[in-house]
Amino acid sequence: MEGDRRTPSRQAQGLSDCPAASANACPAPWAVELRRVSFAYGASAEPALCEVTLKIEPGTMLGVVGASGAGKSTLVKTLNRLVPAFEAGRFEGEVRVGGRRLDGLRVCELAREVGMVFQDFEAQLFSTNVAHEVAFALEQFALARQEIARRIGPALSAVGLAGFERRDPTTLSGGEKQRLAIACALATEPAVLVLDEPTTDLDPQGRAEVFAAVRRLRGAGRTLIIVEHDLEELAVCDRLALLKEGRLTFEAPPAELFARPELVARCGLRLPDLAAVLKQLGIEEIARDVDEAEALVRGRYTLPGPAPAGGSPEGPAPGRAGQTKIGRPPLVEVRQLGLAYPASASEALSAVDLAVEAGEFVALVGKNGSGKSTLAKVLAGLLEPSRGRLLVDGKERSAAGRSHLKGDIGYVFQNPDHQIFAASVEEEIRFGPRNLGLSHRQTAERADQVLAAVGLDAVRQRDPFLLSKGERQRLAVAAVLALRPRLLILDEPTTGLDYREQRRMMALVAELNRQGIAIVMITHTPWLVADYARRVVLLDNGRKRFDGPVREFLGRPQMLAESAFGLPAATALSQRFGTTALSAGELVCWIRKHS
C-alpha cells in the first residue's frame, strides 16, 4: 500500500487498536473495521476485493474513491452483508460494525445500524408519497405509528425536504429523490450511513443539493462513508480511501492524495481543478475552495484583481438564428419555435430561434425543465412544434419529408439501454441501416466502419448487455452513426461514466466533429462545455437566453448563477484575476504570463 497512513491526526493507530488511544481502556470500538477482506463474485477467479484492511473512527467521514470496477461498491456492501449474503461469491476476512462481527447476520437485521443509499434512485423508492417512503423501514421494524410519525419530520428536515411529505416521489427531481433516500436511511437512526455513488446519475444542481445535505449531516456523531469517483466534492472528507483493482492503494486525508496527481491519474480519476492549478504552479498546499486557492496563488504571484462588477456586461444574447455561411443554408434551423405539451398550461418552448450549421459543436445547457430535451427532440423530428418553422437544409420540414427521421439527424438518448436490444454488437449496429432499406452488404460495410470508429471492433460478436456502461454508450453512438447523420444530438452522453470513460466518450465525439459531423450536446457538466464545445446555447424557462462562444458564456457569472450552471473551478478562480480561462492548464499559462 502506498502513502503514509499514519498522518499526524492518526498516529495513535500504530500504537493501539482503538480510536481513542489516549484512554487506558478502549471506550468505543471502531465504527467500522475490515480485516483482510476479499471477495470474488460468483465463480469469477478475479477478486473484486483483495485483502482490504480498513478502520474507520466513529463520527468521521470517509470518501471511497476509484475508477469503475475498482471495488468501491463491493467494499461498502460488505458493511451490511449485501456482500456476501445477497451477492453470491467467495468471501474471506472479517467485518465489524460498532465492534460487532457481522458473520451470520441477515441484511435486513443490520438496517438499523448501517443505513445505505444507492446510486439508482429509482430502484430504492417504493412508495407513492414521501412520508410513506420515509416510514417504510420504520414499519418493517414494527415501530408504533406515533413513533413513525415523530421520526418523519426530522429526517426530512435533515436533508432539506421539510414540507415535501405529501409529494409523490416520482415528481421529485433526481437530487430530491436521492435526498429522500438519505432521509429514509436517517429515519432508522443508523450509526453508520453509507452513500454508494449517490450523485453519479445526477446533474450538477442535484449533486450540489446532495453534497450540501451530506455536509449538514457531518458532526452529528454519525459515521459517513461516501463512494465517489469525482474527487472535487470529497475535499471535505476526513480521509479518502483509494481503491484500484480491488486493492486499497492509499488511505489518507484528501490533501495528501491531491498532492499526488500521478497516483490520481494512474487510478483513472480526475484531479480537482484547484489542486491541478496549484500543483502546476508549484504550490504544495491544498485549497478546499476558490477563496483558499486565490489566497495561495496571490501569496506567490502578483496578479490583477477581478474585473469590475458587471465587467462582463450582460447585453442581449448574440443572435445567431439565420446566420449562414455564404450560399449555404444552415443544416437545421428553427424560427420562432413554440411547443406546449397537452397536459401543461405553460409552453415548454417559446419563440426559440436557432440555427445549427454543418461541422458545429454546440452545447445545449440550462436547468432541468428549461426545454433542452424538448428542443433537441424537435430538431430530431420526434416532437411536432405547436408554432414556428423547422427547416432542414433551408427547406420546410414538410418539404424535407421524413428524411430527418431517416438518418440525417441522429439522436443518442441519455440511457444507452433505451435502444439496445439485439443479440450482438454488430447486429445492433446493422439494425438502423437495415431499416433504411440497405442491402446486407451495405449494412455490413457500415458496421465495419463505425465499429472501427468507436473502438468496439474487438467485441463485435458479443452480447451488448455484457458490455460496460461506457462501451454501451459508445455502442449507442455507433448505432446512430451507422445511419450517417450530418448532425448528431447527444443527450448527456457522459452520465454515469467514470472520468476515464467520460474522456474516451468525448474524444470520440470530438473526432466525429473533426470529420465534419455537427454536434449538439445536451449537458450539465461544466468542464465538458469548457473543454469541448465551441458554442453554447442556454435555455431558460423555454426561451433562449444565450447563444454564443463558450468563453463569452463562461464570462457571465451572474447569468450562470441564475441558470444554476456551476463554473468549472479553474474558470471561477481565473475570474478572481479578471480573466476567463477554460481549463486549469490555460489558467496556469495565463498566471505565468501576467504575473
Place this chain on the structure above:
Amino acid sequence: MPIYLYIEGESWLHRLHPVVKVWALFAAFWSVYWVDQPLALVPLGLLMTVAAQAGGAWANFYRLRYLFAGVVFFTALSWMVFYRQGTPLIDTPLVRVSRASLLFGFGRGLKLAELLGTSVLFLSSTKIEEFGAGLTRLGVPYRVGFAITLAFRLVPLFIDSALTVVQAQRLRGYEFRRGGPLARMRRYVPVVVPVFMEALRKANAMAMALEARGFGAGGRPTSLIDRELRRSDRMAVALLGGLAVAYFLIYYAGYGAIRPD
C-alpha cells in the same frame, strides 16, 4: 405520465378508512348483481353521483366518458347476440333485437358502467398505500400487498421507459405500423426487449435496497396509515349494508328482472 386516477383531497370520501372503501366496492358489486332492470339501477347511479360530487371525482368521470359510453354500447350489443327473448323487432341470424333484449342489454351495460363508476370513485379517493393497507387489514399477507403497491409504482416508470424506447427506435428508421396485425405484433420486440432488460437490471438493485431498508426484519410490520375505524366509518358501513339489503329486496320482490313479454 399521469396514468392514475387519484385526486389529492380531504373530502369525507378521502377520509374513509380503506377497509370501508373496499367494503363499498363489495356492496356495489353485490347490489348490481341482483338486478338487470335499468330503472332499478338508477338509485345506485344517483348515489354515485352524490359521492362523485362530494369526493371531487368529476374530472375522472369526464376523462373516461368515452369508456363509459363504449362499455354500455358494446355490452348491450353483445347481449343482443345471446339474449334471444321477447317479440323480435329485428331478427337476423346473428342479432335479435326485441324490447326485452334492448332493455336487458342496456341494463347489463349500465351495470358494468356502474361498476366502472364505483372503481373510479374508489381510485379517485384512495392512495395505493391505503389500498395495500386495506388489503393487509383484510387478511392479505403483507408481502403480497407490498408487491401490489410496488407494481403500481413501477407501471409509470416502465411506460415512460417504453415511450423513450419507441422514440429511440423510430429515430433509427424503425416503423412500428408496418405489415398486418401479426407482423405488427412481432415489431414490438425492439421495444419490449430494452424495457425488459432495464427492468431486470433494476430487479437486483431493488431487492438489495429492500433488504438494506429492513424488509423482512421480522415480526408483522406496522403501518403509518392503518388506524381504528371512526364513527363516520361505522356509519358508512351501516349505510352500505342497507344499500346491499335494499337491492336484494328489489330482486326478491321481483322488480329487478326483465320480463321477456
Place this chain on the structure above:
Amino acid sequence: MKELGSMWQDSRMVVLCAISAALYAAVLVPFKVVPFIPGITELRPANAIPVVCSFLFGPAAAWGAAIGNLIGDFFGGVGPGDIFGFAGNLVYGYVPYKLWEIVASGRPPLPRSAADFLRYALVCLAASLLCADLIGWGDNMLALRPFGVLGNIIVVNNMLAALVLSPLLLLAVYPRVERGRLLYRDILGVAQRRPGGLMQAVGVVLLLCGELGAWLVGNLVSTGRLNLGLLPASLMRPPYDAAVALGVAPFLLAAVGGLALL
C-alpha cells in the same frame, strides 16, 4: 404449488413478481390500449409478457400476471369479475413453466426445433384455455359477460401473443436472464424435476380434460346449443348464468385439481 407460497420469503422473488406485474400492465399502454370491444376485452399483445415471465421467474410470474391484470383492470374499472381475472391470469402465468418442466425438463424454453415449438404451443394452449375457462365462467356466473364471447376472445388473444411475440422475446431475453442468475430455479434453488410419476400423469390428464371440457360446455351452454338434462329447465333459459356456472364448475374443479397434483 408449494412454491406459490414459499416464494414470498425471498425478496428477489417479491421484486420479480412486482416487475412482472408492472411490465405486463405497462408494455401495452404506450401502444394505445385500444379496447377491442370496450367492456369486454382489448387486443392485448402484452399477453405475451406473462408467458415469457413464467418461464423466467416461475411462481413470481404467476403472481405477477395476476397482479398485472388487476392493475390493468384498475385502468378500466375494477369489478367483481376481477376476482376471476386474478385467478385466470394466475394460472396463465403458472401453467407454462409448470407444464414445461414436465414435457421438456431441463431444456430451455426456446422453441428452436419443430418438436420444441409444438411442445411450447401446447403448453401455452393449456395455459390460455384454463385462463379463459376461469374468467369466462366467473363473468358469466356474475351475469356480466357471456362465456361464449369472453371465453373465446381470451383464448385467441392469449394464443396470438404467446405464439407470435413470446418466442421472439424468449430468444432475446432468456439467455441473458440465465446468465444473470435471475431464473427462478437459481433464486429458489429448485432442482430440475424428474419426468414421470403416476401423480404427475394423473395431474396432466385431469388438467387437460378438465379445461377442454369446461371450454366446450361453457361455449355450448351459453349459446343455448347444449341442454344440460341434469339441471332444472328453469335454469336452461337465456342468459344461462346459472346453467353455465353449474355446468362448467365440475370440469374446472378437475382442471384445478390436476394442476395441484403437478
